Amino acid sequence: MLLKTPYKSVHQNLMLTKTGEIWAYYNVSPENINSGDTKRQESSKAKFRYFMQQLAKYKDFHLEMYPRQMELKERFHELEKDFHPDTRKVGKYYNDETVRILTRELESITKNRFLLGVKIKDNLLTTSDDAKGVTKNALTSVTDTLVNLLGFEREVDGSYFDKFTTLESELYQLVLSVNGSRLTEDELVYVNRYNFVRDINHHIEEEKKRRGSYSITDSLIDPSEFGYLKMTTTEGQRYMSYVVVDSTGLNNSYTHLFERAQKLPFPVELHIKGQFQSNDSVLRKTSVVKTRVKQMKKEQNMAGEDSKDSIHDARYVLNRLENTLGNGKEKFINWVATFVVTGKDKKQCRRRAKQLIRIMGNKNIDCVQPLADQLQLFYKFLHGSSLQFEKNWVQKTTCEAFAENLFGVSNMIGNNIGFYIGRVNHYRMNKSIKESIASSRELVLFHPFIANKGIEGAMTDSPHISITGETGKGKSFLVKLLLICLAMLDIQTLYVDPKTEVEVWFRKVIDNPEIRQKYPLFVRLLESFNYVKLNANDEANTGVLDPIVMLEGTDAFDTAQAIIDQIYNMENKDDVKRVFLESLEKVVSQRANGETVGFIHVIEAMQAHDEVAVKNAGNLLHQQIKNSVLRLNFSDGTVEGLNLDGKVNILGIEGLDLPDAKTPSLSYSDAEKKSLAIMIPLAKFCEKFGARNKDQETVEIFDEGWMLTTARAGKKLIKSMRRVGRSYNNALVLVTQSVGDVHTEEDNGNFGVNFAFDEPSERDEILDFLNMEKTEDNEKLLSQMIKGECMFKDIYGRTGKLAVDCLFEEWAEAFKTVEESHSSKAEKMFA
DSSP, X not given: OOOOOSXXXXXXXXXXXXXXXXXXXXXXXXXXXXXXXXXXXXXXXXXXXXXXXXXXXXXXXXXXXEEEEOOHHHHHHHHGGGBOGGGHHHHHHHHHHHHHHHHHHHSSOEEEEXXXXXXXXXXXXXXXXXXXXXXXXXXXXXXXXXXXXXXOOOOOOHHHHHTTHHHHHHHHHHHGGGTEEEOOHHHHHHHHHHTTTTTSSOOHXXXXXXXXXXXXXXXXXXXXXXXXXXXEETTEEEEEEEEEEEEOOSOOTTOOHHHHHHTXXXXXXXXXXXXXXXXXXXXXXXXXXXXXXXXXXXXXHHTTOOOOHXXXXXXXXXXXXXXHHHTSOSOEEEEEEEEEEEESSHHHHHHHHHHHHHHHHTTTOEEEOOSSOHHHHHHHTSXXXXXXXXXXXXXXXXXXXHGGGOTTEEOOOSOSSSEEEEEEOOOSOOSSHHHHHHTOOOXXXXXXXXXXXXXXXXXXXXXXXXXXXXXXXXXXXXXXXXXXXXXXXXOEEEEEETTOOHHHHHHHHHTOHHHHHHOHHHHHHHHTSEEEXXXXXXXXXXXXXXXXXXOOHHHHHHHHHHHHXXXXXXXXXXXXXXXXXXXXXXXXXXXXXXXXXXXXXXXXXXXXXXXXXXXXXXXXXXXXXXXXXXXXXXOOSXXXXXXXXXXXXXXXXXXXXXXXXXXXXXXXXXXXXXXXXXXXXXXXXXXXXXXXXXXXXXXXXXXXXXXHHHSTXXXXXXXXXXXXTGGGTEEEEEEXXXXXXXXXXXXXXOOSEEEEOOOGXXXXXXXXXXXXOOOHHHHHHHHTOOTTEEEEEOTTSOEEXXXXXXOOHHHHHHTOSSOOOHHHHHHHHTO
């Protein structure tokens, strides 16, 4: 059949219809608001209500949300430009696999876009200053109509649109208040073309180049099956159906149509065509209806019947309406809302339509799937069509009630370019992480080293990342996922692994014959890592973390003192402390002058001292150091430094006895104190690693970071590690159990990205850290997060619940922290 469209011509963001109307179109950048953040939701509604009241003078408008192709291949192609030459092949392989797997799971990979269309000119240009201008434009409109009837198109050049520049500029200033930006001419062509291709496979850049109504409508639409339209292009076919909102109930509060549409498990469009009404006209109609309602009530009473609830409800609404419109400030809108669902076949389309009707019905939003009106609805909701002579499914509300639809609000989080790390989860409770992932279509992309590049719209330029939460919630899995992502990039990475588990599990994968055969690229990637394991029992490792050898001047002095403070209490021992500091100062000075000395010479100087207390302290320290993990901190100055020149360096330390995060520091055993003493020079080493070369991007991942904050010098060291930051192209990923370790007055704003897993004892602190409301709903949101789910705050300040997803079995095998036993498997089997 011959398809018609209002489209005649476009110029920049303006569209001329065949009836001589001018529409202006804008992209609306959605505001990210978590579903539980009621204060921000209400604030957004108030802002949008005010916007709609100002929009009234333009009369006709079109709100749209559509699932635009995400073009994941193109995004990954741009990401691959940041890959290191040695890892480009493996990186591209996994990017291609990501697209393939997600396409299989989701069919079409989309991202919701919000559009606003406003009619700024009617058929006759009534804003002309003189009769001559009005006559000229009237003649032009008549001529256009005749030309169209004859099947021709009158050419319109850019100069025709110049006369509307002032009108559009005035509207644009208003649209800015709702994060609007002008559509480009190509984008405006594409959104018109989208009506005729929907989610049939197509190339956006190619479709943008179309011009002319015939090219725009190049598609076949078959309306022969009641309730459906069959769309066919050269690329394929789809079934589609318009599901119209029939009623939103007496109370429009919390309709949240646009928010609910985003939570559906399949892609869906949502359109609202609206038209402002004259208050006087509405009040006249209200008066007539009130009279009719009074008469109905009177007749019921005369018949001896009680008035029906519907009569009382109607009178209440009419009285409210009269009071609201009577002051002249509130505006009244007639509007029609429709969802557009599609399917690869009629069966899938029917199932989706029924699911949508059921889900909306559960929220008291009644929707219908018209049988005979599908083609009329198709034309009605094309761009450039006004809501004229429409009687069916019309909602009649004030701007206040209309704002309840929550247009321009989303839960989108992450980066526009980056690695796939999971999906936004809209729902409170899921039984498993697989169910959590499957419940959402909204992908989360993340680039771990982009914050400090001056990204437009970002709320931070801090490259640092915090990962917090209770043990067993999924921190380690996420950290290793980020490590593999970093391994693809042209970034030098140091992973400090105090538990020495990373190399163990990576080696198991490397040595697995089946994995080596099936996934050789991944095995080669793991083999390329530089694994360094520090063992105090290995003579070659003695003193490799000696602060006097590693560092200079004040840094060497302060770090060495912090180590001793961790293992020896010098309170009320002024003589011991004085001699220690004097000896330390002397050895640091000797090292600066080129002498071969190390930290052990400080201890030996105390042992050789004449004062008994100092000698005893020196002997005690020597005994503590001997045959313990502390040997890593003390050398005679001849030790060679660590070789961490690999692209990815995994630094593990054997023999550490790490205390539990919740154990009070006063209850630490000697072994635990010694282990914490090792962390101090380790943190300093990380700082040195990040500051070696300003031209080389570097990242340090410091696992079990909470141990630093328990040490007396720990917080200062974390601050020092962060200070390297942006100026040295360096990022710190701090992994710790308590959000308090990264949320202090000094730390506020220093971590640009935050992943917060649940920690039951800190829910108020987590909400505060993420700038979320401290409400019962939000606390419940945290408490119901399962293993693998966390709250994610991105560089744009947007926060949402992330379900972490790893698509590759070989990666998941490498990310393990424990091996399943027969009993644990049986426990799941008989659950």
